[in-house]
Structures are given as structure tokens and as C-alpha cells.
Amino acid sequence: MESLALDDSSSGPSLTSASSFTDRQSSGSQFNSILEPPSYAEAVFTSFDTSSSNGHRSPKLSSILDPCSHSDFLKMWVSDPQKEQELAPNSLVPGGTAYYTYLITTRTNMPEYGGPGSEFSVRRRFKDVVTLSDRLSESYRGFFVPVRPDKGTVDSQVMQMGQFVEQRKSALEKYLNKLASHPVIRKSEELRVFLVVKGKLPLAKSVDVASRMLDGAVRLPKQLMGEVSTDAREAWQPARGGRDLLRMLKELKQSVANDWGRVKPLLVEEDKEFLERKDWVVEFEHHLSSISQQAETLVKAQQDMGETIGELGLTFVKLTKFETEEAMFDSQRVRVADMKNVATAAVKASRLYRELNGQTVKHLDTLHEYLGVMLAANCAFSDRSSALLTVQTLLSDLASLQSRIEKLEAASSKIFGGDRSRMRKIEELKEAARVTEDAKSCAVREYERIKENNRDELERFDRERHNDFTDMLKGFVLNQAGYAEKMAAVWENLAEETNRYARNGS
Amino acid sequence: MEQQQQRSVSGSSLSPRSPSSQLHLSVSVTDPVKLGNGVQAYISYRVITKTNLPEYQGPEKIVIRRYSDFVWLRDRLFEKYKGIFIPPLPEKSAVEKFRFSAEFIEMRRQALDIFVNRIASHHELQQSEDLRTFLQADEEMMERLRSQETGIFKKKPADLMQIFKDVQSKVSDVVLGKEKPVEESSPEYEKLKNYVFELENHLSEAQKHAYRLVKRHRELGQSLSDFGKAAKLLGACEGNGLGKAFSELGAKSESLSVKLQKEAHQLLMSFEEPLKDYVRAVQSIKATIAERANAFKQQCELAETMKLKEINLDKLMLTRSDKVGEAELEYKELKAESEEATRRFETIVRLMNEEIVRFQEQKTLDMGIAFHEFAKGQARLANSIADAWRSLLPKLEACSSS
Numbered sequence: 001m002e003s004l005a006l007d008d009s010s011s012g013p014s015l016t017s018a019s020s021f022t023d024r025q026s027s028g029s030q031f032n033s034i035l036e037p038p039s040y041a042e043a044v045f046t047s048f049d050t051s052s053s054n055g056h057r058s059p060k061l062s063s064i065l066d067p068c069s070h071s072d073f074l075k076m077w078v079s080d081p082q083k084e085q086e087l088a089p090n091s092l093v094p095g096g097t098a099y100y101t102y103l104i105t106t107r108t109n110m111p112e113y114g115g116p117g118s119e120f121s122v123r124r125r126f127k128d129v130v131t132l133s134d135r136l137s138e139s140y141r142g143f144f145v146p147v148r149p150d151k152g153t154v155d156s157q158v159m160q161m162g163q164f165v166e167q168r169k170s171a172l173e174k175y176l177n178k179l180a181s182h183p184v185i186r187k188s189e190e191l192r193v194f195l196v197v198k199g200k201l202p203l204a205k206s207v208d209v210a211s212r213m214l215d216g217a218v219r220l221p222k223q224l225m226g227e228v229s230t231d232a233r234e235a236w237q238p239a240r241g242g243r244d245l246l247r248m249l250k251e252l253k254q255s256v257a258n259d260w261g262r263v264k265p266l267l268v269e270e271d272k273e274f275l276e277r278k279d280w281v282v283e284f285e286h287h288l289s290s291i292s293q294q295a296e297t298l299v300k301a302q303q304d305m306g307e308t309i310g311e312l313g314l315t316f317v318k319l320t321k322f323e324t325e326e327a328m329f330d331s332q333r334v335r336v337a338d339m340k341n342v343a344t345a346a347v348k349a350s351r352l353y354r355e356l357n358g359q360t361v362k363h364l365d366t367l368h369e370y371l372g373v374m375l376a377a378n379c380a381f382s383d384r385s386s387a388l389l390t391v392q393t394l395l396s397d398l399a400s401l402q403s404r405i406e407k408l409e410a411a412s413s414k415i416f417g418g419d420r421s422r423m424r425k426i427e428e429l430k431e432a433a434r435v436t437e438d439a440k441s442c443a444v445r446e447y448e449r450i451k452e453n454n455r456d457e458l459e460r461f462d463r464e465r466h467n468d469f470t471d472m473l474k475g476f477v478l479n480q481a482g483y484a485e486k487m488a489a490v491w492e493n494l495a496e497e498t499n500r501y502a503r504n505g506s
Numbered sequence: 507m508e509q510q511q512q513r514s515v516s517g518s519s520l521s522p523r524s525p526s527s528q529l530h531l532s533v534s535v536t537d538p539v540k541l542g543n544g545v546q547a548y549i550s551y552r553v554i555t556k557t558n559l560p561e562y563q564g565p566e567k568i569v570i571r572r573y574s575d576f577v578w579l580r581d582r583l584f585e586k587y588k589g590i591f592i593p594p595l596p597e598k599s600a601v602e603k604f605r606f607s608a609e610f611i612e613m614r615r616q617a618l619d620i621f622v623n624r625i626a627s628h629h630e631l632q633q634s635e636d637l638r639t640f641l642q643a644d645e646e647m648m649e650r651l652r653s654q655e656t657g658i659f660k661k662k663p664a665d666l667m668q669i670f671k672d673v674q675s676k677v678s679d680v681v682l683g684k685e686k687p688v689e690e691s692s693p694e695y696e697k698l699k700n701y702v703f704e705l706e707n708h709l710s711e712a713q714k715h716a717y718r719l720v721k722r723h724r725e726l727g728q729s730l731s732d733f734g735k736a737a738k739l740l741g742a743c744e745g746n747g748l749g750k751a752f753s754e755l756g757a758k759s760e761s762l763s764v765k766l767q768k769e770a771h772q773l774l775m776s777f778e779e780p781l782k783d784y785v786r787a788v789q790s791i792k793a794t795i796a797e798r799a800n801a802f803k804q805q806c807e808l809a810e811t812m813k814l815k816e817i818n819l820d821k822l823m824l825t826r827s828d829k830v831g832e833a834e835l836e837y838k839e840l841k842a843e844s845e846e847a848t849r850r851f852e853t854i855v856r857l858m859n860e861e862i863v864r865f866q867e868q869k870t871l872d873m874g875i876a877f878h879e880f881a882k883g884q885a886r887l888a889n890s891i892a893d894a895w896r897s898l899l900p901k902l903e904a905c906s907s908s
Contacts, residue, residue: 284740284743287740290739294735294736297729297733301726301728304722304725305722305725305726308715308718308719308722311715312712315711315715322708326704329862331863335866335870335873335874338873338874338877341877342880345881469752471906473902477895477898478895478899480892481892481896484891485888488888488892491882491884492881494877494885495881495885501871501875501878
């Protein structure tokens, strides 16, 4: 049993779909005067599937043992959204923009966080989450880094702020716990800092376009001259934003050359197995997307069915009341009894449909979650491509430096006694080549690292997908069967009650 | 019942087991066939009559009838048997496209069959000559009668509407405390009228939801079918055990989709249609209420006129006018008419009281059957669904252990 005592704590996850079902309890009072209240056995609706839990999957590593006491346990809750004001730079002008902060509570046994039974909270705003997400993408290239919730805006015609904040709150909770269930990322320093350090989040935003532009702009003239040596460490970082304008241009040129040039690049993606897997992933994503859509339609159809049966039941309740008041004949009283039975059955069936649908949403949500995983996979694959591109670019650089050196050496050797200016130039170029060579080595190492990550993650993806989908199918099927049986019992009961009307021989 | 001959005639085609010594009349409406072309196209039905009643031509007779023939019969009965709730007819179809759909044709055939059978099993209506004509006349005769009908007996819809409005406004007037003098105002009858009008509202709502429920079954069926297809594609992509599980899931979804479509049809024919029939029956009662109001009005007016004539006659007699003889004659005629009108009105009242009892009993039976079929259908569907999903479980178990 995976469900824990902690699962039931105050801010458990809220299923956004479930909250959209109309609550029929308000019309309960109208029913109760006509219908008998549901028996206690019926009032306790249990989910049929064996893996209960409220939509969270604890890390598969700890599924056998009680996760609570396992030293790997890490779980977060998001609660208590509060509105805060961003102070305007000029304090004479009252007010600024408002934003929401969320209380993030963590419970863990992990030693990095202080060992067993640790619990702590911080307050964060959504911008902080974006920062965390960006930093993780940078630090964990090649991994399937869980995708953060959308930035999104609130369209007041579509939903109210309150509802938006609620949705965001549960999306954040889901996101953080997904991070926690990633075997590598859960140990990241960025995550720890995010969860632990109170006050302002001490993580630099990745994209600081202004200063980077400045950075890039300052270096640009020298780079254009092709003179300045690039710092090796910098060379193999991905070109981003305004930072390395020139490098971005170079890499773009390289990628165009890759696609259209007559000469094959010096290094290509050769891993056939990977390429096949990648193609499969594309196909899989396509099918997953379409079944996810159909699942949504199915859920809607189930919901509508339940609502309509409920409305039918309500109509019969009203009819029953009406005919009871106006009853003049015995035949009417008989009909009243029949209609009451129909109303009762319909109302019960409607409740069952609502329950069933709540469970269906929970199970089929796996499909939707894996669409997120596919996004993460695509990022991991593009990390790989961009790392490869960097290597290719550096190799091209190196090759062109070499050829310039050779040309200069050839030219200067013709001059007796050497050519001092040319000699100087040759030395500069040789220095640049050395730096570029180092950068290339770093880039190659990085590329290989990312390839390794891709491989590991694909294996993990296969394993987890198999388990998650099997659970999903089992849960879905068990629920459908269980609730169908309950509904059959309700209708069979009504058939019994109206048995005297059965046609002979039917 | 004040008839001298009390004939119990089993008029339902549902009980073919009636002994041959007993008088019986059974009718069925079958085999809809599309005839004609384009705008003129229509559906014809076979009407088969089996009877040993002496008034009929033979033990079995088959005629071809179309919808407007049934309308003719209904209108004739409505004219002749005021006070009796004439069984309702299915509506004319408003939507052209729908008119020849298989479902609509079947719904209409079923409703027409029920219509004729109800007439055949009503102790008064079954004796109608118009019924005999309808069941036996050849097509040309029917066509002639049908075309005669328009203009003479047919009440214009506008007139009927006005009568309804009058009755309805009377109801609200009573509620508001205003009394209009030329209407009946016995408390029981008021209660009955209120009941009828409110009942129609409730039943219309029930029928509307029943129809929606049919649609929901179709929608759920469609979504399961689409979901199943998508599952199969995913399964093919997955491959291995899990892939097979998805494919099986897809196949089951598709089979359940078929079952849902079937149940939707069943629901339409055995639950929604009876509710619609109930609504139509109540509307027929409203027509009878209008007739009663009409008869009452006539009776009152004639009584008024008669009184005036009486006063006039007395005056003439006092003045020893030579117009006395003429006036006396007129007075006698008027008196006869007035008595006739009173008799007509009282017949309607008496018949309505009987009819109400019959109506309530009939409806309890009709709805009981409909509820039972509804329950059985839903139970059958739910069990199919449970079985289909349960059958998948062993395969899923195998999948998770692999």
C-alpha cells in the first residue's frame, strides 16, 4: 500500500478536473423528503484499484518498503497563497504590481536536508519557480528534466483569479514532487536551495539579457577581429541569449553547413540505436497525444451521462411529489410508487457515475503526465544536438585556425630571416588554437556526458512507463468494472420492483 | 357502462391467445414502404385486421394506409365521440431530412400500431363505423374520404388554439380570483384541469431528459469507440506485453461502443417514446377539455336564448299578439335544441369521468412497462460493461508481472 498517513494531510493535491463537477449535494434536501437516504454501505464509496494514493507516485525505488521511513523520502506540499505587492521603484507612487506567493512545506528523511523527520517551509513566488526550472535545465543537460507549469495569464472571461491561483498551487505541487521523484535531480543543490533557504531565492536567473548583451557587446568587436582567445570553459557552454552573439552566429553557420554544405561535418551523430529510439519517441508522442485527447472526451461523456441521469431522477422526484398531492385514484398511487423507485435508482446511478468519473480522471491523468515527460525528453534530445553542434563548430574553428597557421608559415618561410609581424601573428594563432583545442576537448566531454544521460534516461523512461501505464490500465479497468457492477445492482433492483409489468415471455 | 350489449372484445394484438369463441378484433400496423418521388414521397403501411366480429367483412383483411389516413380516423373519432380521450397520434415530422430515417419510420410505425390498437380495445370507439371504414376500405375510397374531410370537419388549428387559450386563461383567472361567467367552475373540474395542465409540463420535462439520455448513450459510445482506436494505435507502437494490453483495451472499448449504440436505440423506443406518448395523451385530454368548454358554452347560450324567448312569448301571449303561434314554434324548437345541448354536455361530463379512471389505469400500466424495460436495458448494459472490463484483468495481471 503506497498511501501514507502524510498523504491525507491538510493540503493534499486537488484534482482540477474533479472540482469542475457540479456539486449535487445542494439538491439533496429535495431528494431526502421523497427518497430514503442512502444506506451507510452505499455512502462509503471506495476506489476499486489496489494502488490508491491521491495521484502521487512515490519514487519507484521505495515502493516496496514503507516510503515514510526510507531515507530517500522527500515530499512537498504547496499551500496558503498570499497576495503581495511588488514595491514600485519610486516609493512616492503608491502601489505596484501584485503577485502571489505560496507556502512550500517539505518533509524529508534525506541526509542532505538534515536527516530523518526534517520538516521546513519557505515562501516562493512563481518567478522563483521559473528560475529554478531554468537553472535545472542548464545543469542537467541530457536528462529528462520535468517540465514546469506554464507561466500563463488569467483571462477574466475564462476564470477568476481565485481559481487560477488554486490551479497554479496544485500545478506547483505536482511539479515539485515530480522533481523529487527524479533519481538525479532530487539531489540537486538548486532544488535544495529553493526548498530550504528562506527569503530571496539565492539562485541567479539564467537569462539576464541586459548584462549579457553588454557582455557580448563588449567582446564583440574583438571577436569580430577573430583575435581574442575565448576562455575554454566558456567555449563549451551553450550559446544563449545575447551572451555569445558571435558564437551563436558561428553555430548557426555550422548548422547550415551541416544541412546544406558539400562537406560532411567532422563529427556526426552515429549512434544508430539512439536515432531509432528517437524516431520511436516521436511516433509514441503522436499516439500518446491522440489517446490523451480521446481520454478527455471520454471523461466528458461520462460526466454528461451522470448529469443527465441525475436530472432525469430529479424530474421523477418532482413528478412523484406532484402526483402524490393530486392523487385521486388508486392507479395513481401505484404509479407514484413506481416513479419513486425510478427516481431513487436514477439518483443512485448518477452518484455512481460521478464517483466513477473522479477515479477515471485520476487514472487517465497518467496519459497527460507522460505528455509532459515527452516534452522533457525532447529537451534532453535537443541538449544533445546542441552539444554536438558546439563540438562541430569548435572543430571547424580549429580546422580554420590550423589552415591559417599553415598558410602564414608557408608564406613567412619564403622570406629570408623570417617576418617578424607574421611570426607574431603565427604565435597568436597558435595560442588561439591551443585554447580552442582545450575548448574542443571540454565540448567533446560534455557531449559524451549528455549522450550517457540520454541513454540512462531512456532506460528509466522505458521502465517507469511500463509500470505507470500498467498501473493506469489496471486501475482504469478495475474501476470501470467495479462501478458497472454497482450500477447493474441498482438497475436490477429496479427491474425487480417493476417485475409485475414484465411482458409474458419477454 | 349503460350499453345494453356489453361486448368484451379483446382488441389487442398482444394477446393472440384469445379463444375463438370470444369475439375479438386485433390489428397490426407493419411494413413501412417508401412510395412516390421527391417532395411527394411518403410512407405507406400495411394494416392487417384479424377479427370474427360480424360487422367486419371477413376473418382477415389487409389494407394499405398512410399517415394522413390515420389523421382522418382520429379527426372523425374526435368529432363523433366527444368526451372520450381519443388516443394520440405521433406528430408530423418538422424536419425534412429526418422524415425518412429508419429510426423515425420505426418510431412512427410503433406509435401508429399502438394508436389503432387502443381504438380497437376501447369499448366505445371499437364500435365506430369510421374504424371499420379505416380498416377495410380500399385505397381509392380512403383517398376520397380524406379529401372530403378538409373544410368540413377539420377544425382549424387557430380555433383549437383559441379554445386552449380560453381554457388556460380560465384556469389562471380562477387562480387570480377572477370569475368569468360563461365557464364551468365546479371545484373538482377545476382541480382536474389544473392537474392536466401541470402534468403536461412535468411529463414534457421528463421526456426531454429521456431524449437527452438517449443522446448521452450515443455520445459515450462514440467516445469509447474513438478512445479504443487511439488505444490500439498506441498499443501497436508500444509493442510487447504492454502494447498487447492496450490493443485489447482498445478492442473492448470498441465492442462496448456498439453495445451503447444498441442500448441508445432501445432507450429511445421503450422509454422515451412511451413518455412522449404520455405527453400526447395529456394533450388529447386538453382537446377534450376544450370540447367540453365549447359544449358548456353552447348549453349556456342556448339556455339564455331560450329564457329570452320564453319571456318574449309570455309578453306576446299577454298582448294576444298574432305572432304567438310563430313564437311558440320557435320556442319549442329552441327548447329541443337546448335540451339536446344539455344532453351533449352531460354526456361529455359522464364520459370524461369514466375516461379519467381508464386513463390513469392505462398510464400506470404503460409507464410500468416502460420503467421495467428501462431498468432491464440499463442492467443489461451495465453487466456487459462489467464483463468486458473484467475479462481484461487476467491479461493486465500477466503484463505487470512480466
